[in-house]
Amino acid sequence: MIEQRRILATSIPGPASRAMQARKTAAVSAGVGTGLPVYVVEGAGGIVRDVDGNQLIDFGSGIAVTTVGNGNQRVIDAVTAQVNAFTHTCFMVTPYDSYVAVCEKLNALTPGDHEKRSALFNSGAEAVENAVKIARHVTGRPAVVAFDHGYHGRTNLTMGLTAKNMPYKHRFGPFAGELYRVPMAYPYRWPGGADRCAEEALRVITDQVHAQVGEENTAAVIIEPIQGEGGFIVPPEGFLPGLAEWCREHGILLIADEVQSGFCRTGDWFACDHEGVVPDLVTTAKGIAGGMPLAAVTGRADVMDAVHAGGLGGTYGGNPVACAAALASIESMEEDDLAGRAREIGEVLLDRLGRLAEKYDEVGDVRGRGAMIAMELVTDPETREPAAALTSAVNKGCHERGLITLTCGTYGNVFRFLPPLSISDELLHEGLDVLEEAFTAAVG
Structure with missing residues (x-):
């Protein structure tokens, strides 16, 4: 070392x-x-x-x-052993245990004690793309609501969800449609002051969705529980639980983008755990696999299973080397x-x-x-x-x-x-x- x-x-x-x-x-x-x-x-x-x-x-x-x-020695040993066994088969062709084992871990660790399912991908942006696909499929609604200062990736759809122009969006449009942006509950810069941010922000956001999108047209609201690229913006206490309750009332799926905030980074397994918020879908990547490329969507079993066979997947998603690294990383997080x-x-x-x-x-x-x-x-x-x-x-x-x-x-x-x-x-x-x-x- x-x-x-x-x-x-x-x-x-x-x-x-x-x-x-x-x-x-x-x-x-x-x-x-x-x-x-x-x-x-x-x-x-x-x-x-x-x-x-x-x-x-x-x-x-x-x-x-x-x-x-x-x-990390656990990751090194796990990756070395897997490379010596085989590097790839494609889970959609001839599957292997480690993919299933990672999904089992994600289903157990992500917020909520309900029955869950997971699917594995390669990057955070790919996970977000698939979460949106799933939400639209299961609800039959087109609209997705994202937040000011949010960052969700560099693909066409996720650039549309991302708030910042330079360097992420500049001259790369047009972007995917039916994406709408609302203000973020940003205590330091909220016009009414930090003390009023939680209450006022939730009202402004829900009023805006009602007037400009329509709850009945909204498939999902996607939010980083602590925003990453946008400035590590931490919404005030009560805001995320209030947003989750509003989503439930209107049959809107809440997608928590935990790509940057997940896997012990915030002092909990996931940032949503801090206030006991249970999203319908959670996207993960980054810290999941000790540097190997892996991402996931985890969500309610009824939502994840609503997609037809073959509707989710990808050639490299859940690669066995990355899965081995993820299991070793999660073991380190638990044991240490x-x-x-x-x-x-x-x-x-x-x-x-x-x-x-x-x-x-x-x-x-x-x-x-x-x-x-x-x-x-x-x-x-x-x-x-x-x-x-x-x-x-x-x-x-x-x-x-x-x-x-x-x-x-x-x-x-x-x-x-x-x-x-x-x-x-x-x-x-x-x-x-x-x-x-x-x-x-x-x-x-």
């Missing part, structure tokens, strides 16, 4: 990484961007090592993918109590970032749960104007100092902290020291 310490052997990126970036520029589409062009050769715990011998502290987990760490570890990490992040907020007015809001925490930067605490330039400068400073950080938010002014749950307290605190150093230098 890599020694768990930060090492700056060269400037970042170093000469070998810069040479590889030149190769990337010559060979890879310019549309595939790179936030931090250090080329990785090894990773484990809370550290990744690049081709120049630099060791960087990881506060990104490959965007919430390597939740159990990118060198990674939900509890996420809560511990969250306490550290909220404390340290809270102290940074007390020191600097530019830190407008600190929010999140577990190891899914955000810091929103503003130019003025009164006007709350987004400080995108400052965010970019701090991010650059973190990278130069050997800390992998990620930004997000509709306005480009939010830091999102997604450390692997395998990170040590020592690295977590050191990374936050680096963040503060970069922040202080950028503020001037």
